[in-house]
Amino acid sequence: MNTRHTKTFIGAMMLIGLGTASYAGFASHAPHTYVALAVLALAAASSRMKVKLPGINGNMSVNLPFLLTAAVNLSAVEAIVITCISTTVQCWPRKNAKFNPQQMAFNLSMMAFATSAASLIFHAASRSPMLWHSSTIGLALATIALFLGQTVPVAGIVALSEAKSAGHIWLSLAQLSFPYYVVGAGVTSMVQAMTFHLGWGLALAVFPIMYAIHRSYRLYFNAMAETLAPEVLVRAVGAGA
Numbered sequence: 558m559n560t561r562h563t564k565t566f567i568g569a570m571m572l573i574g575l576g577t578a579s580y581a582g583f584a585s586h587a588p589h590t591y592v593a594l595a596v597l598a599l600a601a602a603s604s605r606m607k608v609k610l611p612g613i614n615g616n617m618s619v620n621l622p623f624l625l626t627a628a629v630n631l632s633a634v635e636a637i638v639i640t641c642i643s644t645t646v647q648c649w650p651r652k653n654a655k656f657n658p659q660q661m662a663f664n665l666s667m668m669a670f671a672t673s674a675a676s677l678i679f680h681a682a683s684r685s686p687m688l689w690h691s692s693t694i695g696l697a698l699a700t701i702a703l704f705l706g707q708t709v710p711v712a713g714i715v716a717l718s719e720a721k722s723a724g725h726i727w728l729s730l731a732q733l734s735f736p737y738y739v740v741g742a743g744v745t746s747m748v749q750a751m752t753f754h755l756g757w758g759l760a761l762a763v764f765p766i767m768y769a770i771h772r773s774y775r776l777y778f779n780a781m782a783e784t785l786a787p788e789v790l791v792r793a794v795g796a797g798a
Contacts, residue, residue, distance in 0.1 A: 560717065560718065562717050563718050564659070566717055567659055571663075574669040577669065578669045578673045580677075581633035581677050592630070593627070593635040593638075596630075599620075600643040601620075603623060604646045604647035605618075605646065606618065621703075621737065622741040624703070625741050627639045627672070629676070629699055630748075633680075637672055637673060637676075640668045640671075644668045645661070667711070668707070670710075672703070675700070675702040678695065678698045678702050679699035681695075682699075683695045692749075696742055700739075703738065704734070704735065704738045708727055
């Protein structure tokens, strides 16, 4: 990640992330402080629950449903703060590992951009005078925004640093991670339904479900990795990879 083009891409991603987050902040609605703190705690805790993606030198955290929950239920400012803190926790190197400031800057910018886009799109859709299920449409659009906002920049930075096809890398990421975004949207929808009927106290009990999903994905990806030949591996970086 020391090439001029890679550094330029990271700088552009930082500007895009800062600009999008600033706009989302100005368009933000009323805060929900106590709920935000609860979601932050769960997102940060689950961010260290990661699974190794087979065929790609990278990993995926299981904090996605909590980030999506923040984007669709909290103010944009709260969602961005939660995302940035949990991303920092996720990407912080383990003991004796080297800290990479460029990678951290890229990850934070990418996640701020993706979360801002998801929040803006959801709240715009929820205010639309469409059918009663506009919130469901909004959740689907927010999930797609979060998916593209994470995977496209990761594919771009890998393509530049490894001189590979961005399209091929993105397809590899999408095939592995898209099912999890669908699961994340389902869990977020369940949290919304529980919140409406039972309140946030019980809705936040979804954490054990995420742990079970984490274990299932880990076992599935470990089994899949054993079937892949070493020569098909591609290198990926970023919080979403």
